[in-house]
Amino acid sequence: MFGRSVTINRPVAELYAYWRDFGNLATFMDNIVEISAIDDKRSHWVVKAPGGRVVEWDAVVTEERENEYIAWASEEGADVPNSGRIDFRDAGTRGTVVTATILYDPPAGVVGKVIAKLFQREPAIQARRDLRRFKQLMETGEIATSSFTRKQLEEEQA
Numbered sequence: 001m002f003g004r005s006v007t008i009n010r011p012v013a014e015l016y017a018y019w020r021d022f023g024n025l026a027t028f029m030d031n032i033v034e035i036s037a038i039d040d041k042r043s044h045w046v047v048k049a050p051g052g053r054v055v056e057w058d059a060v061v062t063e064e065r066e067n068e069y070i071a072w073a074s075e076e077g078a079d080v081p082n083s084g085r086i087d088f089r090d091a092g093t094r095g096t097v098v099t100a101t102i103l104y105d106p107p108a109g110v111v112g113k114v115i116a117k118l119f120q121r122e123p124a125i126q127a128r129r130d131l132r133r134f135k136q137l138m139e140t141g142e143i144a145t146s147s148f149t150r151k152q153l154e155e156e157q158a
Contacts, residue, residue, distance in 0.1 A: 006131040009095035016067045028133040055079035
């Protein structure tokens with residue numbers, strides 16, 4: 001289990017609403033290929049894994065309190081069993097403290113975790129980067145990058 005926090009200069013309600021629409025997560029989470037809603041509590045996740053693999057699972061919201069937190073867990077049979085919680089805490093004039101806490105069971109146990117780290121796809125590393133991108137997107141409307149985003153590449157090729 002690991003947790004990461006970032007302070008974002010935006011109101012709690014705005015950040016919570018953006019995150020709660022799980023399809024939005026692919027806009028700033030680098031490894032997300034797609035998240036599609038099954039219903040108001042369940043979603044299907046498709047995620048890039050080390051070695052060019054793609055893993056999939058269904059997740060269910062296990063608990064939530066509007067503008068405070070969302071907790072989830074993967075359903076039985078997930079390629080990568082995981083659970084976690086995202087907390088949103090009002091930080092007054094500084095905005096909102098967003099904390100992600102994630103627990104996962106890496107494929108191939110410890111060996112899988114070491115390989116994932118080597119390929120920079122280990123969830124603790126990824127969570128830190130994803131939260132930084134979420135902060136950039138929410139505060140500026142874009143994510144600073146030295147490479148083309150998928151959208152920029154499509155616009156360039158059009």
